[in-house]
Amino acid sequence: MLTVFSTLSLWRVGATLGSTGILLGTYGxxxxxxxxxxxxxxxxxxxxxxxxxxxxxxxxxxxxxxxTDRPPLLAGTLMTVGTTMFSGTLYLKVLSDxxxxxxxxxxxxxxxxxxxxxxxxxLWF
Numbered sequence: 001m002l003t004v005f006s007t008l009s010l011w012r013v014g015a016t017l018g019s020t021g022i023l024l025g026t027y028g029x030x031x032x033x034x035x036x037x038x039x040x041x042x043x044x045x046x047x048x049x050x051x052x053x054x055x056x057x058x059x060x061x062x063x064x065x066x067x068t069d070r071p072p073l074l075a076g077t078l079m080t081v082g083t084t085m086f087s088g089t090l091y092l093k094v095l096s097d098x099x100x101x102x103x104x105x106x107x108x109x110x111x112x113x114x115x116x117x118x119x120x121x122x123l124w125f
Contacts, residue, residue: 003077009033010076014058021050029104032094041095046090053083053116065123078119084112085112 005013033045060076073096089109093102 003079004073005077007071007073010061010080013076013080014017014054014056014061015056015103017050017057017080020042024050035094038078042090043094046087049116050083050087053079056119072123075119075122078115078122081113082115082117082119086116087112094099112115 022113024043025047028040030049032040032043057076057079060072060079063100064070065072086109089105089112093105093109094101
């Protein structure tokens with residue numbers, strides 16, 4: 001069963017994703033110079049998605065639905081889980097550099113992407 005985050009929890013998650021996004025982006029620019037450029041592109045994609053969703057989650061922590069006047073907590077929760085799965089998988093793929101790990105992690109990133117998409121879609125309701 002999915003536990004829906006509170007508004008305070010979403011605020012904290014958004015702040016955490018934003019601050020760690022800065023650290024991970026910096027590490028990608030300065031600490032991964034010897035990594036294959038294709039893998040470095042995966043790292044940058046993960047950082048970009050993490051930042052976009054950090055801002056969205058911060059916004060959702062203070063937003064109210066225009067019809068129900070309730071905070072969109074389910075959308076924020078889905079974005080949180082999806083971002084963690086999607087970006088986290090890409091980070092691990094770059095850092096692991098092992099074919100077996102890539103095969104195991106391969107289905108996790110698309111599932112995370114679907115959860116992020118579902119988070120955006122749930123803003124309709």
